[in-house]
Amino acid sequence: MIITYSPKYAAYQKAIRAEQICLAEKMVANGSLKKQRKNPNDPARFVNKVAVTNEGEKAKIHYCLDTDKIAEEEMYDGLYAVCTDLLDDDVADILKVSEGRWQIEDCFRTMKTDFEARPVYLNREDRIKAHFLTCFLALLHFRLLNRSLKGTYTTEQLLRTLKDIKFADIEEQGFMPVYERQEITDDSHETCGFRTDYQFITKRKMKGIQKKSKRR
Template sequence: KYIDEYSVDKTTGLKNKTVTTQTELNLEKISEDEALDGYYLIVTSETQLSLSEVISKYRGLWRIEESFRITKTDLKGRPVFVRTREHIEAHFLTCFISLTMLRMLELRLKHQYSGRKIIDGLNSAMATELSKDIYSLNKRESVVDELDKILGIKFDSRYVRIEDLNRYHSKILKSMYTTP
């Protein structure tokens, strides 16, 4: 970007396309860029938007980029080991629904936890079947305790019946579709 290459005739010192190549720094380009050091430049084709609208849209891009990252890594959006179009679409629909639910949980938790921490916390909330109707609840992360408070469930008992787990499940699903 800052280096110009050209050929010079050794006898005349003039630029020539057929002789040895010389390299020199383009100090003018360096100066132009230095004048803008520390500033962000946003180039847009959206001429109808105000400056504040353009900046607002730009600032929102990180959420989109983060969503792609979460979908690819945390929700296992890639690599996809399915072949048919229907299976691929179903896989990505599942990832999209998971991302939507994750974003809803982030909102309910008032962005106190990152998406990764919510996923890790939910993965830590395990129940082990002891008998046909009784489960033992295993250790879990603090994010699950916060979800307990927000969703109004009691998931902090050591043992729980299957009916209670089913009731918690229904309560969680209902609360996901109501405003906090």
């Protein structure tokens, strides 16, 4: 077994856990917890269930954040173990093949969990390629935006903000933003080089914004 440590991998694990802790806190606040968890990375693993009184009597179920579980996982941040039977091969060569796997796993995690991408059963080759291209472009654009924002926001925060950016179509006049202006929207606008949070946007102005976004 070869064990390595990567600061970049540690930062990645910390960021993923932060998002999962946010979801776990929502479960605690709502008092909703799935009875069965098949996924070992389920955020519910950070939720403790208490169902007895101090005297040991049956009581109403209460949920709380499992800080001990969180601390235990933090101990292993950045560590990566590779099991191999290639005893005669150079360690550097083995690690070179294995490095970057966590980044691939992160892409699949984002596509499945955050983008909610699911298998599509297609027969024609052009449609299969179109599906893969759509998924790839969505992930690419998201990664570029996230990198431009220097990883300031979690995947969940960024996607929720993007989904909430909506406009009311004022017939024959233009568009009116119907989303709340926040620090994250200001940062996104600054990064993208245009703004959509004006009180009113004429159709001509909106066409200019669309044209500008395509150039970037």
